[in-house]
Amino acid sequence: MVMVGSKESGNEATWSNFETSEAKDGGGLTMINGKAREEKTVNGFHKITDEDEFDPSDPPPFKIAEIRAAIPKHCWVKDPLRSLSYVIRDILVVFGLAAAAVRFDNWVVWPFYWIVQGTMFWALFVLGHDCGHGSFSDNPKLNSVVGHLLHSFILVPYHGWRISHRTHHQNHGHVENDESWVPLSEKLYKTLRVSTKFLRFKVPFPLFAYPFYLWSRTPGKKGSHFNPNSNLFLPGERRYVLTSTVCWCVMIALLLCASIVLGPVQLLKIYGVPYLVFVMWLDIVTYLHHHGHEQKLPWYRGKEWSYLRGGLTTVDRDYGWFNNIHHDIGTHVIHHLFPQIPHYHLIEATEAAKPVLGKYYREPKKSGPFPLHLFRYLVRSIKQDHFVSDIGDVVFYQTDPKLSGFSPSKMD
Template sequence: MATWVLSECGLRPLPPMFPRPRTGSISTTKPSTSLTSDLKNFQQQTRLQCCSFKERTRRRSWELKVSAPLRVGTIEEEEEGGGGEERISNGVVVEEVGEFDPGAAPPFKLSDIRAAIPKHCWVKDPWRSMSYVVRDVVVVLGLAAAAAHLNNWIVWPLYWAAQGTMFWALFVLGHDCGHGSFSNNPKLNSVVGHLLHSSILVPYHGWRISHRTHHQNHGHVENDESWHPLPERIFKSLDNVTRTLRFTVPFPMLAYPIYLWSRSPGKTGSHFHPDSDLFVPNERRDVITSTICWTAMAALLVGLGFVMGPIQLLKLYGIPYVLFVMWLDFVTYLHHHGHEDKLPWYRGEEWSYLRGGLTTIDRDYGWINNIHHDIGTHVIHHLFPQIPHYHLIEATEAAKPVLGKYYREPKKSQPLPFHLIGDLIRSLKKDHYVSDSGDIVYYQTDPNLSGSSTSN
């Protein structure tokens, strides 16, 4: 740097005036008076010549915007010509890196992201977690009581939208229990998780185990468990009705109950059956417990139907449940699909936990962010599901400098996230299947379906 500055000033750097001796100790003799005088004259001359240099540089733009450390090409890239081209900007050589490849292995490790996240973000506060449960349950009961009391057809649609969203919020808290991010007490997590999930007809342990499989295999074509892509051979084996319904709004947003009973095409098993392919033998008791709790809730709803009448039960519980299912499918689908740039899916040796997790997408839901406990902050949640939901935003901000372009900033939402409906429809038009071969694959489009999702 010093050589460059001096050359810009029209000067040559001086040779070392006090070289270190090759042997013996360093001399501590003071420089002579004449040498000191010569050095002062040199410094004065340097100041005068650099003044004109500073004057010239005022007319230049030396701004450099950097959001991440400069990328250093590997030896292999240099040999293969993959390090990018060089251009001259204002007399400075700048390396132009090629287009970002989301399927390339990242230049950082999972431990690098972990180290960037503040330690307090990992702390689970059961009292704080329970406060969210109390808040949501009070709102759910209050909405139901108000709607039943008013019993007005102007109020009912507002109630359905609000209560369906609150059912979804209850699911997210039970989801935290399933991950163990609710508290460090497994018994507390299990009790709260069963109460919350059973109340909205979700088998807690059955879902918890399959969701764990989803996180452990995120981004893997065959092994992922939630909204994973269909290989071409399975896609083409579907009958026309199933294929059309799967990619036509609103039918994919009603898939969750079907998934609980029979999973996705190409996979077998049920979240209710202890001998399902989803579970190992030592999880049998947990699955039976959750199925019993689910059955008890279903029986309670049947009893309430006799007490208040099926129509009132439909208005108070049935329609909000359907809207909850739509929220669940909508949010979970958009966490893994619908980005403006195609994102990879992996197989074989190309897959890793980190690379799979980096294909998830954060979404902004406006006012809904707080209501559904910031589940849209999804990348860090997928990589580190032990982080409580109330620390996800801070953890994400801390991790962004490490993630660089592997983090995709979500579009800012209006108070209500209507813009995401367009993302959903566009994705269902084009994200249909992936190739049967290849370790890094991208969604392909069936031209026969590309226009079918426009019916909304």
């Protein structure tokens, strides 16, 4: 499929998903590689299709209840002992790695430690994320205690993030109401400073966005995950947010004490660098859940949006050896539609749902031991997916051609 940006908004999308040779036919057909395909317009985008091609922006012919019915009943069962076993496993690995690194304390070991330990911090985050969804157990107190311990350790305000992440799931795929890596409208995009665009759309800067997002969200959205009075939260949720902010402050105090005992350089090596690796994992994985597919996927507004249509724009990813380490978080479509399902049932639930989802499920590209292929999708998407049109209820990312060739010297 080739998509050409509309000039309605004064900008042109400059991507092409496949190398094609085109020749216009007077009957509304386009010749692509010798095959005639019908040209269809959606919200100002010319989308070349044929009768065999799938259009992801079309409403699905099934309902969410049909997907739910296809998933085996045992996939919905939460086993708190099994969930806790993953927590114990990951904590033992984290402290074992730290002890080993301190014991050997040489520059052959440290780089390996930073990568592995940062990955384990990310695994802890995913387990805390399950607590926030209630897929960890049916016991809210257990979920809250475990979630606070895991997330506070990696400097995430548990309830603050849990609530905003709930908003993300309830509004996934909605241009204005979504909460995670939300597309910028063209109008908002044009108001951004050049320096902001540079930091947001030039790798590696977006890979370190998460701490800043926690403090001040994204452009166009106000509030902080640490402030109980933020518009992110309802009045009845403020005491929960305050509790999590206090826990976060306690962890900061413990780190300051550790820096006095161990020294700031040693603390940076043991905790600081792995924390940055964790942030990179989080930003890469969450971005690729909703961006970077080979085929441009729609975003919705107004009556065109529904919980199901938004969830179906989510993308599964294969992370090779890391699938088990980070608790199959790449199996994300079914998780988005049914976040109550424990992570250890997601693969089975996905396999059961595939016959219902049909072409609306996009099989992830198989990875080798290390998912290096995903960096190509990540870089391409960040380079091309800049904003969406201000008009229309079904929209696709467009590219700002002026953004290419940016350099720090051009920042305002």
